[in-house]
Structure formats: structure tokens, C-alpha cells
Amino acid sequence: MPSPSSSSLPRVGDSVRSVDTPALVVDLDAMDRNIAAMAAYAKRHGVRLRPHAKTHKSAFVARRQLDAGAVGVCVQKTSEAEALADAGIDDLYISNEVVDPAKLARVAALAARVKLAIAVDSLVGVDRLAAAMRAVGAGIDVFVEIDVGQGRCGTTPARAGELAARATSRGLGFAGLQAYHGGAQHLRTAATRRAAIERAMAAVAIAKESVAAAGLGCPLVTGAGTGTFALEAASGVWGELQCGSYVFLDRDYADNEPTPSAPAFEHALFVKSQVMSRDDVHAVVDAGHKSHAIDSGLPTAWRRDLVFENGGDEHGILRRGRDALPGLGETVWLVPGHCDPTVNLHDRCVGVRGGLASGTVETVWLVDARGCVG
Amino acid sequence: MPSPSSSSLPRVGDSVRSVDTPALVVDLDAMDRNIAAMAAYAKRHGVRLRPHAKTHKSAFVARRQLDAGAVGVCVQKTSEAEALADAGIDDLYISNEVVDPAKLARVAALAARVKLAIAVDSLVGVDRLAAAMRAVGAGIDVFVEIDVGQGRCGTTPARAGELAARATSRGLGFAGLQAYHGGAQHLRTAATRRAAIERAMAAVAIAKESVAAAGLGCPLVTGAGTGTFALEAASGVWGELQCGSYVFLDRDYADNEPTPSAPAFEHALFVKSQVMSRDDVHAVVDAGHKSHAIDSGLPTAWRRDLVFENGGDEHGILRRGRDALPGLGETVWLVPGHCDPTVNLHDRCVGVRGGLASGTVETVWLVDARGCVG
Secondary structure, rough: OOOOOOOHOOOOOOOOOHHOOOEEEEEHHHHHHHHHHHHHHHOOOOOOOOOOOOOOOOOOHHHHHHHHOOOEEOOOHHHHHHHHHOOOOOOOEEEOOOOOHHHHHHHHHHOOOOOEEEEOEEEEEEEHHHHHHHHHHOEEEEEEEEEEOOOOEOOHHHHHHHOOOHHHHOOEEEEEEOOOOHHHHHOOOHHHHHHHHHHHHHHHHHHHHHOOOOOOOOOOEEEOOOOOOHHHHHOOOOOOOOOOHHHOOHHHHHHHOOOOOOOOOOOOOEEEEEEEOOOOOOEEEEOOOOOOOOOOOOOOOOOEEEEEEEEOOEEEEEEOOOOOOOOOOOOOEEEOOOHHHHHHHOEEEEEEOOOOOEEEEEEEEEEOEEEEEO | OOOOOOOOOOOOOOOOHHHHEEEEEEEHHHHHHHHHHHHHHHHOOOEEEEOOOOOOOOOHHHHHHHOOOOOOOOEEHHHHHHHHHHHEEEEEEEEOOOOOHHHHHHHHHHHHHOOEEEOOOOOHHHHHHHHHHHHHOOOOOOEEEEOOOOOOEEEOOOHHHHHHHHHHHHEEEEEEEEEOOOHHOOOOOHHHHHHHHHHHHHHHHHHHHHHHOOOOOOOOEEEOOOOOOHHHHHOOOOEEEEEOOOOOOOHHHOOOOOOOOOOOOOEEEEEEEEEEEEOOOEEEOOOOOOOOOOOOOOOOOOOOEEEEEHHHOOOOEEOOOOOOOOOOEEEEEEEEEOOHHHHHHOOOOEEEEEOOOOOEEEEEOOOOOOOOOO
């Protein structure tokens, strides 16, 4: 495995000023406040919280969320589940479909050693999962995923009962419905997000009728993300929230008009960069899109009015805003447009206590499931 | 370090059909043809070839390029140089600036154990590099980078002589000029690329005059990329080509109008994906932008007329083109929009001989410098 020169690894107790760039840095004070705020919100509204670990891919962060009251975590991939299970997380839900028989054998093997659930959206998927579970003699809970408006995975709501019945007839545990509207999370206005979640509620109602018509109860509806969770929590329909991004809060979520009644979160994840080239009209930092994902737009410079332009894989270009250009060698903190794929670019995360300006490295954790896309 | 379940790792001799998805797969026949074509081209035109290893980040590929006649490789980052040196590559050029003293100490330590050169574009950078080299008692060659039109790093051409003189006065070896026009590589028409490289030639001429006025010779001009190298090679100005992407050829380069006289390259790098959810109007594959970079646009489905839509971090959405939708579980080969940051997402690369349809895994190599952004 690639490993940076040992001299470049930050050590506990180092000043944040000495952390090599570019580096993925978490403001632990801000992260702790985000974790506490979401945990308190879920408790107050009587809903379970199962944060999505696809955001942080780290057992370190998952344990903080579990310690604050989360019932377990979601993951999106089998290999992500394996990596977090290896790191000690023992209640996992793969909120996504797997239909490959070889991969389902791994799902079954994992279900034999941790508490595991998985989403299904096809009869073929149910049958193959059941066959894999029989081969190891283990049980697993399934959530039938319905498409609530995103147009990606999920069966039509009216078919939910058929899939639930097939699952139970094949010896799988029907745990409820997966109803996540990914497309609604980044709708900019509160009103458009509300309208989207109201349509999702209507889809869930149809799915629940379909399940009831199949003679089954629906133990739980799980879903929601950082952009909409206050709507799902208030609906009385969802019993479990899957929000992930709240823990770090990317730039793109901060661009949303807030949902009334939702707690506010803070940016907690940053890329520390440094000016490596400069002239009178622009400065070049040593972080490009091998250091931060740009699928949701470019990063912004933290608390500086500067314009960030795409400088390619290894560079970022800064131009003046109201603030002057930083000097050669100066640190520039970047707020990534999208935290999840940004974290996935880094092997390690540097946890800093006491602020970005002059704080101290409290811990450095491995991104356990970095690169686990299979 | 994260490591996939051993049962999911492809083994030499396996059929490509059994490779778990998503996976980074190289068609070795196509890669070998690309390497041979570029090596033959450089030889025919009397220019040195120093391929850019930021594309593949892998000693395995670097060795193939060296075996075909490359004089060494370029890298973009100090940690990339360290990783490739650790993997046995011993002639490296960091075609980028480093100004951080702690990182320059690593550059100096590396220069004491392999042949190393580096780019400079500031007096501060020259002075700090010289101090770092003195501390270890080693020598290093520097190329003065000039901005030939990209507007990113590089000094103005007229200042090249001042920097070269400062370098020699500080005991560094002045090896020539770094003149790379990143912005010209993806200009779509041959004529606009030609115009850009003609302007770059004019900038190099000014820089060479400046160097001569400082009483120095200019041993080499190094630069060029996969989109323009035939222009630099024909110019009589550049003595070394730094092309990297030709080895894999991303979708975005294939979208360029060819440069007359340039050899043609083939797509050699693919993401193997699989349909994991499907209805009558769309199919969802298990690869999103945690598996392929989208900074240069979305991937395309290889040899299928399908429309690829962004499905987020872990999913891709396919709609019908002239071809029918693939079925649940079916393999879909994706051609990434941009190879360099795509490779950087993966720990391993699966090398297949005999074609994607029914070939055999010949080798699996580590992406040695994956994640080495510092």
C-alpha cells in the first residue's frame, strides 16, 4: 500500500501549522457539535438515527456517532461494510442493492459475523441473496427500496408488497422500506425540498398499502439526508434517519436555504493547502481535484473572500475577492464542495482541537473504507 | 490501510469475467501498443521522452515506458516521487514547484538516493531548495518553469535568466526550461492547439534570450502533453516530451480533433461496472464518481450506444441510445473522462490480456502513488 514518507505524517501534539499540505483536516470541536446536534434532534423527535458512513468511511467517526446514540451506521458498498466491520463496527446496513452472486457470498459471510441488513429492489436480487444466505446458514434483514422520486434505484411503490412477500417466503427478514430521496437533498429552496418530500410521503403510503395487501406489517421506514431530514422526521412516516453529511457539512449543503426547524451545522472538514506559486494577479495552491472532489462544484477559501478557480488535478488558482492574495507559502483552508468523495481521496484524516488557526493535532485516523467501492 | 476482502481480489489467470466490480482494468494489448507508438514517435523525431507518471502513478507502467526507451519519468508531487522511488524508479523529475521547507527537506533526502530534478519559478523557491540541498550535501538539477500561456505556475519568460542565474549561484544545476501548456491540451481543434503552441514557442524564445543574457546556456526545453506533443516535437524547440495520458487515453483526449502527423492512441483504461438495478427505462451500474473522475465529463459506455448520466458517488445511470439497455447483472465497460484522477481513486489495477470480452488477468499491480498528493 502507498504510504507517505514517515517524516510527512502529522503526530499527536503537533501544531496544526506544521501539518503537511495538502491534508484532510477535521475541526474536532465543530464535528463534535454537529454530532451532538443531530443526536439531540433525533432523540427529541423520537426517530432513530443511523448515520451514513459513506461520508466519513471511518470507524473513528462512526464510534463517536454510536456513542452519541446512533443505532448503527449505513454504508453503500459491501467492501465498505467489510472494512468498517474489520475496524470494529458491528451494526451495519448496506442501503443499496447487490445482485452479483460472488459479492452476495461476501454479504452472507459478513452477516454471519455482524448485525447486517441490506436493501433489495428486484425479485432476482431477493432470490440470489436468499441463496447466498442459505449457503452460510445465516439470517439477514432486508429493506425493500422504493423509488420516491430520484429515479435511480428502487422498485415502484406498488410492487413493494410483492418483493417483501418474496423476501419472507425465501427466509429473509422483511425489516421495512428504504425511502431515500437523494435528488431532494440539494434542491436549493426549502419549499422545493418540502414538495419533493411530500411526494416521497405519497410514494411511501402506496408502498405501505402494497405491503399490507401482501399480508405483512412494515416495521420501519428508513431514509432522509442532511438536506431534508427535518421534513422526514416531522412526517410521522420515517422512523429512522440516514443523514451522513451533517457530520462535516460540505459547501454545497451550506448553499441550501435552511429548512425551518432544522438545526444548523458547521463546516468541520477542510483541506489544508499552501500557496506554491504566485504572481501579482493570482496565487496557486498545492491542492487540486486529486485532493478535493469537484462533482458539486469547486471548494471555497475558508473565511477569505477569494475566488477559487479550477487549476486541474494538483493545483488550485486563487484570485482576489475583497481580500488580498495570500503570499507564497501561506496556508489557505479550503471547504470542499462535497465531503463524501473528498474523504475518499485521502488515507488519513487529521483531527485538530482548538481551531484551524492555532490548534493542536489530537488524533490522526485512518479512513478505513477509503477506496472501498466494490 | 484499507484492503478489500481477499476473496474479491482478482488472481492471475482468472477470466476477466470474474473480476469484481467496479474495478480499474487495463487492456494490456492496447497499453503496449500505445507505449510502443509514442516511443517510436519520439525516437523518429529525435526528442527524449520522459512520460508523466501522474497519469498512472505505478512503477509497473513506468518500467514498461523505460524499457521502451523513456529517459525517466515526470511526477507532480514530492510524495509521488517518494512512492515511485520506493518502488524502484530511479530517474525522476518533479515538474512542479515546492516551496515548503519541510517538504524541500524531503526533496533533498530523495535527491541523495535517486537521480532527481525539480521545477522552480521563484527566487524564494530557489533559495529554499538550495538551503535544503546544502543541508544534505547533495546536488539537484532545476528547470526554470515559465508560463507559456496556461496562467498557472511559471515565471514570466523574461525573468527566466534571473532565476537560472540565482540557481547556479546557489549551487543548483540549471538544466533548462520547463515549458508546458496544460491549457492547450484539450483545445478541440488542431488549429487552436497549433496557435497556442506557437505562442508557447514565442515565450520560450524570450526565456532563452533571457537565459543567454544571464551568461548561461539552456541545455533542454521540456514540456508537451498528449494533446499537443506532435507540435512541440516538430518545433525544434522542445528536446523532451512529458506526455502521460497517451498510455491510457481518456475519453476527453479522444474528443480532440487529431493533430496531423500525430500517432493515434487507443483507450486502454476502463472501469468495469455491472448493472445492479434496472427498470424499463433505465439501468443503474455500480460505478459512480468514487470510481471514476468526472472533472472532464462523464464516462461513456464502451462500444455501446447508451447515454451515461451522473448517478452520484456510487451509481451511474444508463439510458437507451441506439442500443438496448443492458440487463440486471450485465457488465458495462466505462471509458473514464479523465484517466489521471480516475487511477488515483483505485489501489489496484487489473491488467488483462486478450481483450475485455473474454481475456485473462495477466497481472494485478499496485497504484504505488495512489493518494500521494503532498
